[in-house]
Amino acid sequence: MSMDIIVKKGLDLKLVGKPSNEIEQAKFSQDFAVYPADFHGVFPKLVVKENDSVKAGDILFFDKNSEKVKFVSPVSGKIKEIVRGERRRVLEIKIHADKEITYKKIKKLKSENSSDIIDYLSENGLWTYIKQRPYDVIADPESSPKEIFISGFDSSPLSADYDFITKDQKENIIEAIKHLSKLTKGSVNISLRKESNSFLRELNDVIIHNVSGPHPAGNLSTIINKVSPINKGDTVWTLNLPDLAIIGNTILNGKFSPDRIVALVGSSISKPKYYKTLAGSNISTFLNLNEKNSRIISGNVFTGTMINLNGHLRHYSNEITAIPEGNDYDLFGWAKPMFEKFSVSRALTFSWLFPNKKYDLNTNTNGEHRAFVVTGSFEEVFPLDIYPMQILKACMYKDLDEMEALGMYEVSPEDFALTEFICVSKQPHQSIIREGLDLMKKEIG
Amino acid sequence: MSIKSKLHEIKESFKGKKMAPAFNAFHTFLFTPNDITSSGTHVKVADDLKRTMNTVIMSLVPCLIFGIFNAGYQHNLAIDDANGISTQVSLFGNFLTFDNLMIGSMKVLPLVIVSYVVGLTVEFIFAVIKGHEVEEGYLVTGMLVPLIVPVDLPLWMLAVSVVFGVVIGKEVFGGTGMNILNPALTIRAFLFFAYPTWMSGDKVWVYDAVNRAGTPEAISGETILGMHAQNLTVDMYSLQDMFFGFIPGSIGETSKLLIIFGALFLIFSKIGSWRIILSTLIGALVMGLIFNGVIEAGIITDSSKFYGLMSVPFWEHLLIGSILFGAVFMATDPVTAAQTNKGKWIYGFLIGFISIMIRVFNPAYPEGVFLAILLMNVFAPTIDHFVIQSNVKMRLNRLKIKAA
Numbered sequence: 001m002s003m004d005i006i007v008k009k010g011l012d013l014k015l016v017g018k019p020s021n022e023i024e025q026a027k028f029s030q031d032f033a034v035y036p037a038d039f040h041g042v043f044p045k046l047v048v049k050e051n052d053s054v055k056a057g058d059i060l061f062f063d064k065n066s067e068k069v070k071f072v073s074p075v076s077g078k079i080k081e082i083v084r085g086e087r088r089r090v091l092e093i094k095i096h097a098d099k100e101i102t103y104k105k106i107k108k109l110k111s112e113n114s115s116d117i118i119d120y121l122s123e124n125g126l127w128t129y130i131k132q133r134p135y136d137v138i139a140d141p142e143s144s145p146k147e148i149f150i151s152g153f154d155s156s157p158l159s160a161d162y163d164f165i166t167k168d169q170k171e172n173i174i175e176a177i178k179h180l181s182k183l184t185k186g187s188v189n190i191s192l193r194k195e196s197n198s199f200l201r202e203l204n205d206v207i208i209h210n211v212s213g214p215h216p217a218g219n220l221s222t223i224i225n226k227v228s229p230i231n232k233g234d235t236v237w238t239l240n241l242p243d244l245a246i247i248g249n250t251i252l253n254g255k256f257s258p259d260r261i262v263a264l265v266g267s268s269i270s271k272p273k274y275y276k277t278l279a280g281s282n283i284s285t286f287l288n289l290n291e292k293n294s295r296i297i298s299g300n301v302f303t304g305t306m307i308n309l310n311g312h313l314r315h316y317s318n319e320i321t322a323i324p325e326g327n328d329y330d331l332f333g334w335a336k337p338m339f340e341k342f343s344v345s346r347a348l349t350f351s352w353l354f355p356n357k358k359y360d361l362n363t364n365t366n367g368e369h370r371a372f373v374v375t376g377s378f379e380e381v382f383p384l385d386i387y388p389m390q391i392l393k394a395c396m397y398k399d400l401d402e403m404e405a406l407g408m409y410e411v412s413p414e415d416f417a418l419t420e421f422i423c424v425s426k427q428p429h430q431s432i433i434r435e436g437l438d439l440m441k442k443e444i445g
Numbered sequence: 446m447s448i449k450s451k452l453h454e455i456k457e458s459f460k461g462k463k464m465a466p467a468f469n470a471f472h473t474f475l476f477t478p479n480d481i482t483s484s485g486t487h488v489k490v491a492d493d494l495k496r497t498m499n500t501v502i503m504s505l506v507p508c509l510i511f512g513i514f515n516a517g518y519q520h521n522l523a524i525d526d527a528n529g530i531s532t533q534v535s536l537f538g539n540f541l542t543f544d545n546l547m548i549g550s551m552k553v554l555p556l557v558i559v560s561y562v563v564g565l566t567v568e569f570i571f572a573v574i575k576g577h578e579v580e581e582g583y584l585v586t587g588m589l590v591p592l593i594v595p596v597d598l599p600l601w602m603l604a605v606s607v608v609f610g611v612v613i614g615k616e617v618f619g620g621t622g623m624n625i626l627n628p629a630l631t632i633r634a635f636l637f638f639a640y641p642t643w644m645s646g647d648k649v650w651v652y653d654a655v656n657r658a659g660t661p662e663a664i665s666g667e668t669i670l671g672m673h674a675q676n677l678t679v680d681m682y683s684l685q686d687m688f689f690g691f692i693p694g695s696i697g698e699t700s701k702l703l704i705i706f707g708a709l710f711l712i713f714s715k716i717g718s719w720r721i722i723l724s725t726l727i728g729a730l731v732m733g734l735i736f737n738g739v740i741e742a743g744i745i746t747d748s749s750k751f752y753g754l755m756s757v758p759f760w761e762h763l764l765i766g767s768i769l770f771g772a773v774f775m776a777t778d779p780v781t782a783a784q785t786n787k788g789k790w791i792y793g794f795l796i797g798f799i800s801i802m803i804r805v806f807n808p809a810y811p812e813g814v815f816l817a818i819l820l821m822n823v824f825a826p827t828i829d830h831f832v833i834q835s836n837v838k839m840r841l842n843r844l845k846i847k848a849a
Contacts, residue, residue, distance in 0.1 A: 013488075231844045301487045323488065326481055329449050333477025334495035341491035347500040347714040349491050365480040367493020368473060370580055371622025374497060375784040376718055387833055389784060405837040421486045424497055425622070430485045 002201070004194070005226050007213030009383040011418055013157040013342060015301065015323075016267040016360045021164060023261055023274040029281035031312075032075045032095040034060060038305075038315040039071065039128060041137040041438070044090045052079045057104035057124060057256030060093055068141050072125030074258045074280040076102040095280075103255035114183050121247070124256055128315065129243035133224065133236045135441045136412035145237040147186035147228055150177075152200060152241050153193045153211075155218030156300040156417075160263035160318040162241045163198050165274065170199045172248030173241065179251060180244075181205060184237070191223045216383065221415045225384045230410045242318050262286075262313060266301075267360040268294035268322035281313050283320055295363045297321040302417035303430070326364025334367065341366065344377065344422050370425040378419040384410065388419050392429055395436030400443055403436055413437070449476065466572040470579035498581045500716045504707035505588050505774065511703050512696035513553045516596045517545025519693050520652040523664035534691045552652050553696055555600055556591035563604045564590075567611040571620065582621030582628070582780075583611065589629035589774060592697025593767065593815070594636065595649035602643060606635040626822045627781045630815045637810070645810045647671060650693035666693040669765045670804065674811035676753035687764040698770035701763070708773040717777045720786060721793040725772035726763060728797025733759025736805060754805040768800055771814035781822040785832045792828050796821045 036044040043064040048054060054073040063069045075097045083092040106124055110116045118141050121127045132139035139145070153162050166173060181188045187207050190200055194210040201208060209227065211217045220238045230236055242260065250256050258279035265272045268291040275286040283296065287309070297304035298314040301321055305314055313320065336348070342359045343349030351357070378388040386407040394402040413430040420429035452472055459465040472478075473495070482489060518540050525532050534540055564583045572579040590607065610632030615624040637644045648654040651666035669692060672679045682692050690700025698704070711717030736755040739745055745755055763769055776782060776796050783792035796817050803813020 229843060231840075231847055234847075295481075295487060297487055304487065306483070306487070321487075327479045329453070329476035329479050331449075331476055334473075334493055335499055338491040342488075343491040345490075345492050345497075345500075345715045347492060347496050347716055349496075351491075361488040363481040363487050364477075364489070365482055366477060366489050366491050367495060368478060368480065368578055370494045370578075371620070373494060373582070373622045373780055374716075375779040375782070376720075376786060376789070377715070379786060385836065385839070387785065387836060390829075390833060405840065406833070407836075407840055417486050421488065422490045422492075424490075424492050424494055426489060426493065428485045 002208040002210055003227070005191075005209050005211045005217075005223060007211060007217040007222055007383050009379070009381060010214035010216055011344065011381045011422070012155070012214040013301075013421070014356065014358045015157045016358045017158060017265045017269055017272045017321075017323075018358075019158075019160075019263045019265050019272040019274055021161075021274075023276055024286070026262075026275040026277040026281065026286035028097070029278070029285045030097055031080065031282050032073075032077070032097055032278070032280040033282075033312040034071065034074065034093045034095070034280055035312070035314060036061070036071075036090050036093075039063075039138055040434070041065075041135075041441070042069075042071075044071070046082065046090060046093075048079050048093075050079050050082055053077070054079065054095065055102050055104040057106060059125070061090070063138075066138075066140060068119075068122045069127050069138060070123055070125055071128060072104075072256055074256075074278055101257075103257070106250060106254045106256065108254065109179075109251065112179075112182060117179050117182055120251075124250060126247045126250055126256075129239055129247060131238045133221070133230050133238060133412065134234075134409040135437045136414075137441070139237050140235075143235045145184045145186070145235050148180055148184050148188045148237045148239070149220045149224055150180075150188065150190045150239045150241060150244065151218060151220050152190045152198065153196065153218050154240075154300075154318070155215035156302050157215070158263070158265040158319065158321055159218075159300050160242075160261070160274070162318075163193075163196050165261040165263075165318065166198075166241055166245055169242075169245035169248070172245045172252060173200075174203065174248070175252050176244040176248035177203065177206060179247075180239070186228075189223070189227060190241075191218070191220065213383075216415060216418060219412075219414055221410060221412055222383050225410055232404065232409060234409070240316070240318075243316070258315075260313065260318065262317070263319045264288075264322075265319055266294075266297075266322040267291075268324055277313060279313055279315055279317075282310060283307070283313055284310055287320070287322070289322060291322075291324055293325045293327075294322045295325050297323070301361075302421065303414045324360070324362040326362030328364070330364070344380070365426050367424075367426055369427065372425050372427065374424045377422060377424070381418040381422060382415075384415065386411065388416065391436075392416070392419075392427070392432050395432050395439075398436075398439060400440060403440060404444070408436060408440055411437075452476065453479075463573055463576070466576070466578050467569050470569065470572070473578075494581045495584075497716055498584045500714050501585045501711065501774070502588050504710045504717075505585075505592065505697065507703040507706060508592055508697040508700060508770075509553070509557070509588070511690060511700045512592060513549035514540055514545045515549070515690060515699055516552050516652055516696060517542070517548035518691065519596075519650070519666055520548050520664075521545065523651045523654065523666045524662075527662070527664045534686065540691065548652060552596050553591060556594065556598065556603060556696070557588070559600045559603050560590045560607055561587040563607045564611050567608055567616070571616045575620075577620070580621035582615065586611075586628045586632075590632050593629065593633050593695045593770070595644060596652050596696055597649045597655050598636070598643055602636060602640050606632045606639065609635045622780055624780060625826075626819055627775055627778050630775060630819050630822075633815050634819060637815075641810075645671075650695075668692070668694050668811075670754070670811040673753040673757055673765075674750075676747070676750065684761075684764065687761075695767060695770075698767045701769050704769050704773055711773065711777070717773065718779070718782070718789055720789040721777050721782055721796075722772050724790045724793030725768075725776050725797040725800075728794035728799075729762055729768050729772075729801050730759055730797070731794075732798045732801035733757070733762045736801070751805055754811065762801055762804070766804060766812050767814045768797070768804075771800065771818055772797065775815070775818050776821075781825060783825040783828045783832075785829050788825070788828045788832045791832075792821055792825055795824075
């Protein structure tokens with residue numbers, strides 16, 4: 001079954017540094033790292049200590065709030081260091097990798113019961129790939145989702161082409177979908193670009209949504225809002241297509257291996273293309289920069305995490321983006337005509353003249369943080385039937401009733417990336433929404 | 446060492462100190478800061494609040510320049526008039542003259558300077574006390590204020606009312622972005638109620654008229670609205686004069702042509718809301734039509750004191766007074782206007798509607814635009830509330846259907 005969805009409101013930001021369609025095997029990384037911060041809301045309880053030896057797939061820690069959910073090692077080796085921050089919070093688990101990876105032997109699934117599947121996924125670190133709405137956190141294994149949504153493409157700037165990076169993963173992905181569909185009474189929904197000819201179209205027992213339109217067409221909130229809006233009390237589970245390959249691979253082959261085909265992109269990259277590597281790898285094994293003063297991002301420019309030159313590929317990332325840092329002053333930058341920078345206004349900014357131009361943007365904020373002043377611009381890039389500025393303000397003054405009434409159950413921080421990007425007052429929309437969601441989760445649950 | 450690195454060092458030395466916002470205000474005026482993104486999106490659009498405000502100021506500059514020339518022109522016109530010489534306006538003959546420029550500059554520029562210096566001083570003081578950066582809101586307010594006052598307004602009155610407007614109208618609510626009332630109109634309302642004799646009548650609109658009152662060289666210049674309100678026939682000014690702006694009135698709001706240029710620039714640059722501008726004009730026309738209908742039906746006859754203004758053809762209301770200026774530059778202030786798109790339509794319509802109503806029925810002063818906008822500023826959150834409620838209800842209904 002398939003349905004068409006046309007997204008009208010949004011914005012495609014075109015950036016320099018699109019990857020060419022070639023895949024290179026990255027050098028094997030000597031050091032790996034796992035960052036509990038990748039798993040929002042998880043309170044890590046370590047089960048390993050420094051100098052322990054682990055195999056790929058061995059449990060590193062579990063979530064204190066939801067003990068069922070386990071987090072496993074991407075590689076075999078020795079725990080080199082556990083970096084802690086304030087109040088002994090675990091920031092990073094560093095692993096020195098063995099030359100040859102040994103895998104923990106994973107037992108076959110006991111049965112095709114949903115409870116057995118859930119146990120299997122959570123015991124083997126695969127549950128981390130299943131997130132839930134509301135709150136956009138790792139799904140609660142005890143909840144029963146009304147539907148499952150799988151993001152089959154990413155519309156963010158310079159994002160990896162899911163069709164391309166999953167083209168050899170057909171078996172794994174189909175295996176994963178087979179098991180996921182047992183976890184919900186509702187349907188499994190997959191979003192695809194209208195023009196995509198993915199193998200997923202051959203599947204029978206899923207609903208394919210053919211999406212056309214600008215970013216955030218790839219965000220699942222956009223699809224869910226149109227197909228099956230989340231009401232109070234509903235739970236929906238969400239996944240990304242490349243993660244299904246890891247799930248399917250584990251089920252079929254009995255070993256945990258977080259293989260990624262990563263798009264190395266951005267204007268600071270000499271040769272943007274795809275690299276085959278493992279999640280948690282040191283990025284210096286494949287990074288090639290042409291500009292020293294660069295920002296390295298695990299993920300895309302809208303939602304990614306800032307990492308340093310010796311940082312590691314984060315758990316969920318399918319891209320490493322590198323763009324120039326903008327730590328320089330600009331003489332009369334607020335008054336002079338702007339040709340090289342992107343803008344949605346026409347206030348002596350001229351990007352409206354060149355709709356197909358590819359921009360080389362840097363990380364300068366182009367102005368200082370201010371109170372909200374301009375109105376009406378967010379709505380132009382925000383496709384959900386929610387008032388974006390009003391819900392942001394409700395989060396800022398922490399009015400739970402209003403947040404709920406305005407549709408907080410339906411949003412995730414990534415939905416506010418575009419409004420944050422175009423915000424004249426340079427307000428941190430995504431973190432405002434994240435704090436609002438955290439507050440709601442704590443108070444309402 | 447370049448200016449850039451020198452200023453950077455000074456900025457670093459100010460870091461964490463009380464005077465930092467004051468220095469930064471000047472520094473960021475010269476250089477867009479070297480701030481980089483840390484969380485959230487790693488790239489940002491080119492626009493900031495300074496650019497937005499600057500766009501509005503640019504759209505006001507033609508009105509200011511015209512106002513300067515017009516101040517001189519009206520002064521000379523009134524003198525000729527008092528001497529019994531009737532003159533025809535000619536753009537290059539007797540309007541864009543050096544004499545007009547000098548008289549106008551002498552009167553108007555001090556108003557602009559006082560407005561900015563006093564207002565920005567208050568802003569700086571509040572920024573330093575409260576430890577936040579100096580926000581740009583006053584850049585536009587400071588430009589609007591001299592454009593909406595009579596040319597002969599004493600400077601000290603302007604200074605007092607600017608202090609009142611910025612402190613009570615804005616800072617007590619938390620500064621730019623937090624205010625309920627439009628600060629420029631708050632300043633004008635204060636002037637209007639505190640010094641009414643300087644804000645209306647047939648003297649204040651022409652430079653030097655107040656000084657010369659009672660002397661043999663007395664001159665005067667009544668606004669068109671003032672004449673209508675007294676049921677006088679207005680034959681001094683042609684429609685062309687009204688459209689191009691060769692008429693007495695507040696400094697910046699006489700030239701409809703230049704206001705329309707400003708409006709087009711604001712709408713094109715996506716800074717001003719075309720919804721508010723359009724709906725305000727529609728509201729004004731509707732009210733004008735209703736009054737015309739009342740006259741036509743014979744309910745109000747020429748014995749009534751409202752006859753003069755009621756019988757003005759509905760479309761002519763847009764050419765006289767400050768409705769157009771108000772619609773384009775005042776009603777569109779995003780902070781005090783309705784914030785939802787639907788709300789903007791309602792908000793603008795009511796401003797236009799009520800403006801003309803007050804204009805006709807106000808016994809003391811024949812203009813109502815600033816009062817109408819201030820009134821709707823107060824009601825804008827209410828309008829938004831009802832617009833948003835329909836979205837909230839939609840969500841609740843969905844929940845009910847699911848439960849049923």
